[in-house]
Amino acid sequence: MRFGSIPGRQHIKQHLSLLAAKDRLAHALIFTGPNGTAKLATAFALAAYLNCTNRSDHDSCGTCNQCLKQEKLIHPDVHFSFPVIRKDKPETGTVDYHLANWRSFIIENPYADIFDWFEKTKEGKKTGNIPSSEAQKIIRNLSLKRFEGNYKISIIWGAEYLGKDGNRLLKLIEEPPENTLLILITSQKEQILNTILSRCQEIRFPIYNNEELATYLQNHIQDQDRSNSLLLQANGNLNLLIKNMEQENISDQLNVFTWLASMLRKDVIAINQWIESFFVENRETQKNAMHFLIHYLRECFVLKNKQAHPVSMGAKELKMAQYIAKNLSNEEIMGIVHELEDIIYNIDRNAHAKVLLMDSSIRIMDRAFVYH
Ligand SMILES: [Zn+2]
Known part of the structure; x- marks a missing residue:
């Protein structure tokens, strides 16, 4: 994922690439805003930008070895945490167990939200959580030596699902190892512990405006009536727009x-x-x-x-x-x-x-x- 592949969001992309280029990014960022605002995709693009070996002022190259690994979400220096639904056996309650499935899910639609993910993995249950073991794994990951990238990065998708375990990350946020970046992503900022929130640099993602989504649609849909209907139904949510685009009849x-x-x-x-x-x-x-x-x-x-x-x-x-x-x-x-x-x-x-x-x-x- 490159910044350039993400529809709209110009000021956020410029802001982040500028901070990164000048080496002025905080060690802990929190991306906040409603669903369908490209928060996770932007985290992927930032990770690619930081580790790219041939980046320009504003974007990663998309073709170097680092970029290719990031594209497949298999870069050894980038760690992902997300909520999972535990099935009957205990090992099904770990992020590792779900990782391969999650990668293909999120590569297919990087704008998907947590509820789409739950929908895909639920077996009777409708909600999940980030396992307690993840906080420890994040700390370990960011303390390890870098394998090949410039940065060790941990991305926590659905950080509100950390619950009180978030407190275990406080020391890491206050005393971050060199060249590390923690990115928390949430659509429910009010559920993030204040102790965490106050120590992260917040990047706000407002809902998409119609111009941003209309520009995106121009490249995909010719039929103006369908386009108008899609824009109305999306109500500023890029994920909804994409899901509806795939359906013949827009429900x-x-x-x-x-x-x-x-x-x-x-x-x-x-x-x-x-x-x-x-x-x-x-x-x-x-x-x-x-x-x-x-x-x-x-x-x-x-x-x-x-x-x-x-x-x-x-x-x-x-x-x-x-x-x-x-x-x-x-x-x-x-x-x-x-x-x-x-x-x-x-x-x-x-x-x-x-x-x-x-x-x-x-x-x-x-x-x-x-x-x-
Ligand atoms: Zn690159």
Whole structure:
């Protein structure tokens, strides 16, 4: 992975390559920001840049021996830690056991998130953790002599899954061996121990703006309607964009359009069916779907008030948006947005959500006209 292969993120890439070129990188970095913002891919690109034997001012060469090893994620000086789901036997609870599988998974889509990884490796269980033994392995790895690279690097993907074991890394962060770099990556900064967070240099990854994603799409998709639809559904998440690009029919996140249309139609049976299917999914996916719908309704609001042309919509989404813009008042649209924000709040607090979601659906129905 080179910086140049990552869509957008210009200022982050320039910032990191400049610090690295001037030898001014901190020994411990933490990449924070939502899923789908290219944090892990950027860590790979930085690792390649640091160890490349033929780098330019801004990027690694991509062809030297060091780069080729980094590309396959087999560089002996770069160590990876990530959460794993333990199966029945104890040895299945280690990073080593899952490493080969993880490499091929993440090489296929370096923008994938932890939940995709859990989805791939789950066997009944839905969540995993970073094994306690990893902290020790990270310390050992960074203390070892370098094999062939300029830097020893440890990348921790899903650092929030370290839990209290993170404290074992404090000494390493405070007294790092020469030419070492620790990169923690998290989409849930609030779950990182303050003792760790305060000692790392933070690099923030905001969600992608539409221009960055549109530029990326131009090279892959010709059909403008499909492109618009993909941009809307992605809602700034590059991983979602890539996953949807691979599908013939772009499915909206957890079918929230079906739910919205059922509410506008006041079809309680359809709402109930949708709620049942919604609760099969993990909380993170549920929240993403709600965030997406909020994003969509804000676009409807913009359309209604003609403050600007709606950012991007395919024909299908635009049809419903035009209906909403025509028939719902500003207060009604924002009322639905507030209901959705409440739903996210309740999902976060593990509330008994089926009942709450039906209550919210009924309140939203009461706000809306009949949709045909
Ligand atoms: Zn190179």
